[in-house]
């Protein structure tokens with residue numbers, strides 16, 4: 330049996346067991362009420378025998394069914410969460426979260442919607458998605474999965490079971506006394522539908538403000554922890570702490586109001602419960618004390634069981650955006666070639682872009698770019714900051730599908746601007762690119778990026794740890810280790826985004842020359858600001874404002890002086 334089928338079965342079992350437990354509760358109340366009222370008339374003991382057995386049977390069965398409901402409900406919810414976690418991790422592992430451009434639509438924005446803006450937008454998610462930072466996205470994902478669990482256990486299951494109880498009790502009372510049944514139906518409608526609807530509307534309005542405040546606070550806390558050193562350095566720490574404290578108080582105020590709404594909903598429900606019981610007592614008073622007691626107690630118990638519907642409705646409103654975020658991550662198209670605007674090039678290393686545009690929201694990063702890169706050449710991409718170089722590289726890598734136009738290429742790999750070093754050894758960081766590589770090969774790529782000397786001075790050599798994000802290395806060493814890893818991968822097309830910008834001009838040029846020599850005869854595309862090293866490349870592509878301004882294939886290159894156009 331598949332996991333989803335067994336989950337559905339367990340959910341159905343939980344609903345049935347929960348409803349049976351409620352029915353037993355109803356039976357227990359009715360039989361106990363009848364027993365007490367009838368015993369007051371001092372009949373022979375034999376007249377009470379059946380009711381006594383009924384009370385015991387209902388009491389025992391109610392406990393058993395309630396236990397079964399918990400068991401099946403938790404089994405279904407936890408099983409679903411485990412499955413969701415796997416799907417979610419798979420979706421997240423397919424590509425960088427939250428970097429999708431508008432091209433791929435809202436779904437591709439992925440957890441962008443999970444960012445504070447979306448949370449702030451509340452259930453409607455009315456604000457345009459913005460880019461969340463890694464920490465935020467992770468925090469949201471963890472919380473969102475908990476929300477998926479709560480939705481079943483604390484929201485849908487109690488609501489369905491309570492509603493069933495209301496219907497069952499109404500039918501039971503109507504059969505015994507139609508007027509009392511009608512009275513109970515009215516009370517059940519108020520407690521089961523009208524009050525929950527009103528509290529859901531209030532929760533929607535308040536929830537948007539609470540989640541915006543919560544998201545803002547989370548951001549401030551993240552800034553305080555990630556940016557602590559900078560805040561200290563610029564004397565801004567006190568201001569940042571004060572702003573976070575202000576937000577804490579604001580959030581507390583909003584949560585108090587929100588708690589007040591819940592309390593009013595519960596109080597209104599209890600008032601309706603009491604008034605309905607009084608109404609049932611008054612219409613059934615003439616039917617005799619025994620029947621009247623049964624009807625009143627049944628009314629009280631049935632409406633009591635329905636009181637949680639209001640809280641479930643509020644919870645539903647609160648949890649809905651979280652579930653929408655999980656769904657958006659799961660339905661996000663995976664990055665890579667399968668997107669409609671990408672086609673696989675038949676010639677290895679050949680890259681052709683036709684009218685390719687990429688938009689991030691309203692910002693156009695690439696504007697109808699036409700570009701043909703012949704295979705097995707080294708290409709430098711230049712341009713001023715914001716010209717669209719990294720976006721072009723991301724399109725060539727198959728990480729960002731074009732909003733418009735067609736890209737014909739095969740997946741490329743390389744070293745991007747946000748490349749990461751893992752908190753492990755030099756060796757493990759390199760082997761990520763090629764797990765079977767021998768030490769000699771590792772030394773060779775380290776030599777190519779001129780890190781061998783540095784490695785020789787390390788206590789453990791290749792087994793020396795690099796620290797979190799490579800913090801035990803200098804910026805230039807970090808960049809060269811990342812470059813060595815990209816070289817080790819030895820892809821058909823190697824993409825490098827500013828691979829030597831952290832190095833001094835002389836070393837940078839020398840490393841670039843070594844890398845291009847090592848890649849001779851294979852396609853290598855390098856985003857760079859180094860005008861002093863352009864003579865090392867076969868092709869030069871100059872970008873400006875999202876367009877290719879010049880594509881120089883090297884035939885008649887006369888480079889002297891700056892090549893970047895002034896803006």
Ligand SMILES: Nc1ncnc2c1ncn2[C@@H]1O[C@H](COP(=O)(O)OP(=O)(O)OP(=O)(O)O)[C@@H](O)[C@H]1O
Pocket residue numbers: 428429460689690692693694712713714715716717718719720721
């Ligand atoms: N993920 C994103 N979300 C929103 N806007 C983005 C995103 N990535 C890039 N942009 C915008 O797209 C434009 C091009 O950015 P890109 O990073 O491609 O430029 P670049 O030429 O590589 O710049 P730099 O040399 O400074 O790295 C910029 O205006 C930038 O603000």
